[in-house]
Amino acid sequence: MPVKKAGRILASLEDWAKYAGPKHARQWVEGRSAQEVARAWLASGEEVPPEISALLATHDRFGPLLAWDAEPEAKLRFDRFPGEPSNGDLVVSLEDSFGPYLMTVEAKADEPYGATVAQTLRAAQAKGHKNPRSKGLIRVKQLAEALFGPCADEDPGFGVLRYQLLTACAGALCEAERRNDARAILLVHEFITPKTSDAKHARNAADLDAFVSVLSGGKVPNVTPGSLVGPFHVPGHPLITTPVDLFIGKASRTLR
Structure with missing residues (x-):
């Protein structure tokens, strides 16, 4: 049940860094998410x-679990527009007695979930003014409609959500659909290390909770470490x- 990249089994941290490491070498350090998610999944062996x-x-x-395999830094395209697709830190194919399913892993030490939707929309609008062929604005609007329904982008509460969570969610769903999997998990794998800040962990927790609350129409207010919530059913179109x-889950590993 290996971790593979381009058909190559990754058996060590050195393999992972060489064939599936982050774009910037400065991100590959002990105590940060890129290296710690690799260490965690390699150390698990067959499990x-x-x-x-x-x-x-x-x-x-x-x-x-009956079987599983995983690919780091997997491409998760959720629309047909050109440009770099969303990347899953780890995309895991699993099977249990209910059948096959997909898990996409977002590894986090205390790195943020990036820009808010409002900030992303403003950046897309500015880019559209300079280049009328830009698809940034319609990409955000399609994501909003697919996950939350028509006119979601007009809701003031929508703008504070973190855009990375929208793309990660859409990427997981679209990849599950491509594989004919009936279940998909978006999992935040959190690492609490000597190099992370409790305040930043709390910020990330609040951002994930806000996303899940909107996604569930307020029925699920939060995702605590060790919990898996759902199923959620999005509009899709x-x-x-x-x-x-x-399903959305959060698993934490404390390394302090």
Whole structure:
């Protein structure tokens, strides 16, 4: 049940850094998410990391794992526009007694989820003024409609959401649809290390909670470490055609 990249089994941190490491070498350091997610999944051997198996066991829609394999830095395209697609830090194919399913992993030490939707919209509008062929604005609007329904981008609360969570969610759903998987998990794998800040962990937790609250229409106010919530059912159009049950989870590993 290996971790692979381009058909090559990654057996060590050196392999991972060479064939599936981050774009910038400065990100590949102990205590930060890129290296720690590699260490966690390589150390698990034939099993997934224990915090992941414990999380899966909390939900009745998931059974004991029968098989799994994973790819770091996998492309997750969610629309047909040109440009760099969303990347999953780790994309995991799994199978249990209910059948196959997909898990996309967003690794976080205390790195932020990036710009807000409002900031992304302003940047897309500015780029559109300079280049009328830019698809940035319509990309954000399509994401909003697919995940939250028509006119979602007109809701003031929508603008404070973190854009990276929208793209990660859409990427997971679209990849599950491509693979004919009926279930998809968007998992935040958090690492609490000597190099991370409790205040920044709290900020990330609040951002994830805000996203899940909007996604669930306020029915699910938060995602605590060790929990898996869902299924959620998004409108889908215009990005997703086949319904996929979406689950969102958070697993934490403390290394202090």
